[in-house]
Amino acid sequence: MSTQTVKSSDIVLHGYCAPKYEHLRETFLGNFLEYGEIGGSYAVMVGGEVVADLWGGWKDKAATVAWERESIACVWSVSKAIGGVCFAMLVDRGIISYEDKVSKYWPEFAAQGKGDVTIGMLLSHQTGITGFDTPATQEDLFAGEAAAQRLAAQAPLWPMGTAAGYSNAVGILATALFKRIEGRSIKQFVAEELRDSSLGLDISVGVEQKDRARVAPMLNEDKLESVNTVPMGNPAQRAMNNPPVTSDVSGEPGFQDADFLAMNVFSNASALAAMYDLLLRPGKDGRRLASAATLADATKIRYDGVDMVRGIRRPWAAGFMRNDEAKCWGPNPEAFGHGGWGGSFAFADPVADVTVAYVMNLMSDQMDNNPRRRRLTEAVYAAI
Numbered sequence: 001m002s003t004q005t006v007k008s009s010d011i012v013l014h015g016y017c018a019p020k021y022e023h024l025r026e027t028f029l030g031n032f033l034e035y036g037e038i039g040g041s042y043a044v045m046v047g048g049e050v051v052a053d054l055w056g057g058w059k060d061k062a063a064t065v066a067w068e069r070e071s072i073a074c075v076w077s078v079s080k081a082i083g084g085v086c087f088a089m090l091v092d093r094g095i096i097s098y099e100d101k102v103s104k105y106w107p108e109f110a111a112q113g114k115g116d117v118t119i120g121m122l123l124s125h126q127t128g129i130t131g132f133d134t135p136a137t138q139e140d141l142f143a144g145e146a147a148a149q150r151l152a153a154q155a156p157l158w159p160m161g162t163a164a165g166y167s168n169a170v171g172i173l174a175t176a177l178f179k180r181i182e183g184r185s186i187k188q189f190v191a192e193e194l195r196d197s198s199l200g201l202d203i204s205v206g207v208e209q210k211d212r213a214r215v216a217p218m219l220n221e222d223k224l225e226s227v228n229t230v231p232m233g234n235p236a237q238r239a240m241n242n243p244p245v246t247s248d249v250s251g252e253p254g255f256q257d258a259d260f261l262a263m264n265v266f267s268n269a270s271a272l273a274a275m276y277d278l279l280l281r282p283g284k285d286g287r288r289l290a291s292a293a294t295l296a297d298a299t300k301i302r303y304d305g306v307d308m309v310r311g312i313r314r315p316w317a318a319g320f321m322r323n324d325e326a327k328c329w330g331p332n333p334e335a336f337g338h339g340g341w342g343g344s345f346a347f348a349d350p351v352a353d354v355t356v357a358y359v360m361n362l363m364s365d366q367m368d369n370n371p372r373r374r375r376l377t378e379a380v381y382a383a384i
Contacts, residue, residue, distance in 0.1 A: 012066070013032075013055070013056035014054070014068075014069065015054035016052070016054075018051040021046075021051040021383050023382065023383050024052040024054070024376075024380065027376060028376065030375070035372050037360060037372060038361055039071070039216055039361050040055070040269075040362075041054065041359050042054045042358050043272070044273060044354065044355070044356050045273050045355045045356075046353060046384060047353050048281050050273075053269075054269075055068065055071065055268070060219075072211070072266045072267055072359075073215060073218070074215075074250040074264060074265070075272070075340045075359055076250075076340035077340045078267075078337075078339065078344050079261055079263050079340070080319060080338050082203065082205070083178075083261045084320045085194075085275065086178060086190065086193075087174070087298070087319060088297075089290060090178075090181060091294050091297065091298065092289075092290040092291055096181055100118060101115065101119075102114075102122055103115050105180045106176070109173075111154075113155065114156055116161075119177070121160070123318040123319040124303050124317060124318055124319075125164040125166050125170055125303070125307070127156060127169075127173065129151050129154055129156060129157070130157065130165045130166070130169055130308070130309055131167060131239030131240050131242045132147075133154050133155075133239065136242050142257075148172050148175070151172055152176075157235050157239065163305070164308065164314065166308075166309040168245070169239075169262075170262060171261040171263065175260065187204075187206060191205075198287065199274075199278065199287065201267075201275050202268055205259055205264060206257055207266040211266075216361040217250070217251050217361060218247050218248070219361045220342070229367065233311075234308065237309050237311075269346075270357075271357075272346035272359070273346065273355045276346060279348055280295075298317060299320055299336045300318075302317055303315070304322075317336060319338075321337065322336050323335040323349075326368055328345075328373070328377065329345075329347045329349065329356075332351040332352060334350055335348065341363070342362075342363030343360055343366075344359045346358070356376070358372075358373065360372070
């Protein structure tokens with residue numbers, strides 16, 4: 001592998017690439033030179049081997065604080081797949097099944113006709129609960145058990161099993177359900193099972209005070225608001241935007257303290273690519289996050305149709321999005337992962353045997369059409 005620091009104009013990239021994959025470094029550098037990237041990290045593994053682990057740029061617009069190897073950032077909805085991993089680990093240990101009804105562990109959730117909702121349905125956005133049905137604030141999103149009980153008491157917006165609607169409410173519900181099943185919060189589970197274990201993955205739900213100096217704040221020309229990403233057309237969309245979320249919330253102490261799996265995981269590309277690789281194969285210590293059979297169950301498509309919130313086709317699995325017709329994660333439909341608000345993403349492609357992750361601080365409202373995101377993926381498939 002080649003390890004080097006590359007300077008171009010005022011941009012400094014650090015890290016290494018296998019010789020065959022130098023094009024990945026060039027593509028990442030191109031994001032800075034052509035698309036205004038400020039700071040970020042980019043990692044790719046092929047066949048279980050790291051072929052690129054790159055980072056660089058700046059944590060601030062003034063270009064005074066460098067993005068370092070240890071820098072982390074909020075990855076927004078990439079967080080939802082961390083939840084998918086945690087539930088897959090419970091399935092793999094025989095603690096639950098995706099076909100178990102949520103009400104088996106949380107009887108109150110059966111209210112208003114939701115008694116037949118399964119864990120797999122909840123994780124694939126099929127509950128009919130996309131947000132609060134009465135006025136809510138951003139603080140309500142981080143209220144933990146109180147928020148979960150409030151959502152559990154609501155009536156679904158559609159008959160069970162007929163539709164899916166993407167939401168952050170899924171993170172509140174999944175977090176509450178997980179603790180009822182496992183005993184630990186997802187925040188604690190991720191800390192003990194992924195970060196502080198032999199796996200050593202730099203992934204956390206929220207961010208501890210001691211790590212906050214490592215955080216790269218979210219940056220954009222104008223403060224992004226969720227209402228600019230999701231329209232306010234139908235009831236599912238209006239609930240998703242209740243309350244509206246702004247991009248600067250990621251720097252608030254309440255957000256960084258919360259156990260809010262939908263959107264407040266902090267990590268970097270290296271850790272996310274390694275986590276996905278541990279879904280495909282055992283690591284050096286022989287541990288794998290879930291067996292091949294469990295992974296197949298976790299990533300099978302549970303709903304494939306026009307999402308009630310996003311308004312576009314979305315093939316949802318249990319905590320993961322499968323590759324869609326836009327092929328944002330390469331050519332293979334078997335690829336699975338999750339993108340995050342503003343541009344971050346992480347995915348695995350079991351057919352190509354690759355995992356890819358990207359974490360940045362310059363947010364974009366272009367979603368799947370973000371050229372920085374797309375060209376990093378396209379570069380991988382051009383190289384393998």
